Amino acid sequence: MKKKISLRVIRRISFYYEALLKLNLPDDHYISSTQLEDITGVSCNQVRQDFFYLGISIGKQKKGYQVKKLFKELKKILSIDTGADVIVIGAGRLGRALSEYKLFKVRNVNVKALFDVKEELVGNFVHVFGEEVPIMHIDDLDEYLKQHSQIRIALLTVPEHSAQALLDKLVNLGIKGIVNFTPRILKRPEGAMGVQIVNDCIGASLYKIVYQIYHQGIDKAK
């Protein structure tokens, strides 16, 4: 399966999945693209287009999509049954907040360890859904990844000045996917073709709102 998927598509797929979770319908019920529109706000045309694009062709005319089958397809795309073990680089407040992010749990994304340079953090544990996840020293990362070769994804929540260096290090150690939560643009090291890097610019949506509100003269009054 070599299809490219955009952030927008994967996000909508998440919405469909969450809609199903929320509705909690019996397995043999059917749900139509129009119903999915009502719940998710994504137009029924877009829903069908997404399904078409991803090869989900399980619909029945006049009925819609069987809940059980749809669940299965969406789970497959979201890799929910497989799950994914990840590490978090940077055990500051953001790193710890992400570690216990409930939605990761729902998606079977499991933070297995955090890494930091601060001696006062190293050796502590973060309480994540009943598990104690260790905070380790960044110097032990190499050894840790050798022992946990299933881990191919890292979340980067370090201060921005050390972000690029750590990204390079992660790639060198064989990490294949990095979500960059620092506000800096990070570049993929030369030659690291198979590595995926996504910048998750947390502030950006706020600045959009600031722009809209402070530049467009929207009335302040209620």
Place this chain on the structure above:
Amino acid sequence: MKKKISLRVIRRISFYYEALLKLNLPDDHYISSTQLEDITGVSCNQVRQDFFYLGISIGKQKKGYQVKKLFKELKKILSIDTGADVIVIGAGRLGRALSEYKLFKVRNVNVKALFDVKEELVGNFVHVFGEEVPIMHIDDLDEYLKQHSQIRIALLTVPEHSAQALLDKLVNLGIKGIVNFTPRILKRPEGAMGVQIVNDCIGASLYKIVYQIYHQGIDKAK
């Protein structure tokens, strides 16, 4: 100024601004679109297109953009001199992490108060860049907003089940911009035309990576 701005544009504008900050050049130096490309990774064509779109026409042929002038223009778009006071609804780990998010400080976005329903949180303070920001009870929101009428933006970091109800409440109380950090799609209440709502789906970029890595058969080996 009625121009619409997309999230992508505003994010790139942020990158240009941060590039200038990072370079820390003398006011009278010039920087070209090509140099900006080198630092930010955004193509020089895109840089000029963005400037054109936003009416930034301060460039000099053969030289580029004067640092001082460019700073001024970018600050204007990002509302950095004006700044923005915001509140955070939900004082959980994510809400508190966002409150002390360094980039907000750089951008002159100031979290003035957090609100929560948990009695054990209410009355505490969050230490944000040398200021003590109070956690207040959600029932006091109405009164608080009456006394702080400059606040028009709220960040929503509550559990998803209460998110829509709180959003409606915020709109009722006159809030004009809401950044939704919950993983649920929230709808703008009927008739609330001037209100901006942006969904900042924190998990989404991770799921994209999970998809890429687990669906495309990328080699695991180093």
Place this chain on the structure above:
DNA sequence: TAGATTGTTAATCGATTAACAATC
């Protein structure tokens, strides 16, 4: 059957990239 809903194609819209005349 008639109505509803899919799968799929075509049209539209928006964003990015490329090109280049103007000119410092």
Place this chain on the structure above:
DNA sequence: TAGATTGTTAATCGATTAACAATC
């Protein structure tokens, strides 16, 4: 001057929306 770089237009690309034949 010649080279470099802008501002702006045109071309391309990708994503969304609309349309509709197929059919349950």
